[in-house]
Amino acid sequence: MTALLEATGVSVDYHRRGAPALRAVDGADLSLARGEILGLVGESGCGKSTLGRAVVGLQPAAGEIRFDGRPVVPLGRRRRDPGMRGLQMVFQDPYASLNPRRYVGDQVGDGYLLGGTSRPEALRKAGELLERVGLPADAARRYPHEFSGGQRQRIAIARTLAAEPSCIVADEPISALDASAQASVANLLVDLVRELDMGLVFISHDLSVVRQIADRTAVMYLGRVVEVGPTRELWSSPAHPYTRALISAVPRADGAGVLPVELPGDVPDPARPPGGCRFHPRCPLALPECSRDDPPLVALRGGRSVACVLQTPGEPVRPLATRRKDAT
Ligand SMILES: Nc1ncnc2c1ncn2[C@@H]1O[C@H](COP(=O)(O)OP(=O)(O)OP(=O)(O)O)[C@@H](O)[C@H]1O
Numbered sequence: 638m639t640a641l642l643e644a645t646g647v648s649v650d651y652h653r654r655g656a657p658a659l660r661a662v663d664g665a666d667l668s669l670a671r672g673e674i675l676g677l678v679g680e681s682g683c684g685k686s687t688l689g690r691a692v693v694g695l696q697p698a699a700g701e702i703r704f705d706g707r708p709v710v711p712l713g714r715r716r717r718d719p720g721m722r723g724l725q726m727v728f729q730d731p732y733a734s735l736n737p738r739r740y741v742g743d744q745v746g747d748g749y750l751l752g753g754t755s756r757p758e759a760l761r762k763a764g765e766l767l768e769r770v771g772l773p774a775d776a777a778r779r780y781p782h783e784f785s786g787g788q789r790q791r792i793a794i795a796r797t798l799a800a801e802p803s804c805i806v807a808d809e810p811i812s813a814l815d816a817s818a819q820a821s822v823a824n825l826l827v828d829l830v831r832e833l834d835m836g837l838v839f840i841s842h843d844l845s846v847v848r849q850i851a852d853r854t855a856v857m858y859l860g861r862v863v864e865v866g867p868t869r870e871l872w873s874s875p876a877h878p879y880t881r882a883l884i885s886a887v888p889r890a891d892g893a894g895v896l897p898v899e900l901p902g903d904v905p906d907p908a909r910p911p912g913g914c915r916f917h918p919r920c921p922l923a924l925p926e927c928s929r930d931d932p933p934l935v936a937l938r939g940g941r942s943v944a945c946v947l948q949t950p951g952e953p954v955r956p957l958a959t960r961r962k963d964a965t
Pocket of ligand 1: 651652653659661679680681683684685686688842907
């Protein structure tokens with residue numbers, strides 16, 4: 638299957654005055670098919686947002702990014718290639734991206750105007766989109782402040798849909814919402830992906846939501862994608878010790894719980910990542926070579942990929958031992 642969105646070896650450096658450059662994303666790979674939801678997870682600061690912005694062309698990056706077979710070329714932090722209308726981003730804070738002094742309908746209709754539609758037609762279509770995302774018919778003639786947080790995120794999603802995208806990268810789209818709005822906005826995104834056959838990258842630190850909605854999940858640690866695979870399999874048999882630690886911290890609905898894996902220490906400073914495997918200082922299964930060798934992301938069997946010496950390329954996932962002495 639050809640990928641709708643494909644990122645290979647993407648790296649992003651932030652240059653800071655008086656401090657060494659910070660490599661927030663370091664050689665990350667991602668791919669997304671049409672009609673697919675890819676969850677992108679990892680602890681705060683691991684580079685999820687930076688990678689998300691890079692793949693839509695809002696963040697200068699090294700490496701190769703292709704959308705629908707065409708290279709994504711970043712023009713700057715705010716400007717995007719007009720030819721990339723099909724690739725859109727939804728942000729955590731919808732209020733920041735809405736103009737408080739313009740009617741919601743006009744703001745949603747802007748996307749159609751950019752596509753060459755007449756103004757009356759753009760307004761009519763904006764009204765339809767607002768209804769499609771679950772807002773009342775009179776929403777078009779109201780201002781953003783008249784809506785709740787969840788409703789504003791629906792407005793932002795409607796505005797994104799006016800560009801008729803085939804791929805959306807949503808960066809923590811539900812994190813700022815209350816619990817009931819979180820579920821309904823997540824469900825809306827899933828419905829839209831299925832109905833419009835779009836691709837969705839869903840960036841979140843909330844693994845339980847990703848587990849419910851993502852077809853595949855990519856796990857990031859310190860700027861790298863360390864594991865990718867079908868969500869269900871990744872959850873039932875994590876291939877990377879970090880994935881296991883991350884998911885073990887999530888309570889299970891059936892109360893069974895996975896044995897929590899305690900990780901020593903904090904996430905290291907991304908400006909000074911450890912040598913060898915970046916996870917080795919915290920890894921309960923680290924081998925002597927892990928402090929020396931930096932494992933690449935390799936394909937296993939069953940659509941899984943992992944960056945860990947405990948797994949063998951081309952083989953099925955080897956269950957992880959619980960302690961280091963069980964590892965050999
Ligand atoms: N504009 C910037 N200038 C300098 N450093 C930055 C900038 N934006 C992000 N960073 C740093 O880059 C690293 C990755 O940040 P990023 O926001 O991409 O991570 P994240 O996984 O999305 O985290 P969070 O979930 O907290 O948003 C962090 O160490 C962060 O402090």
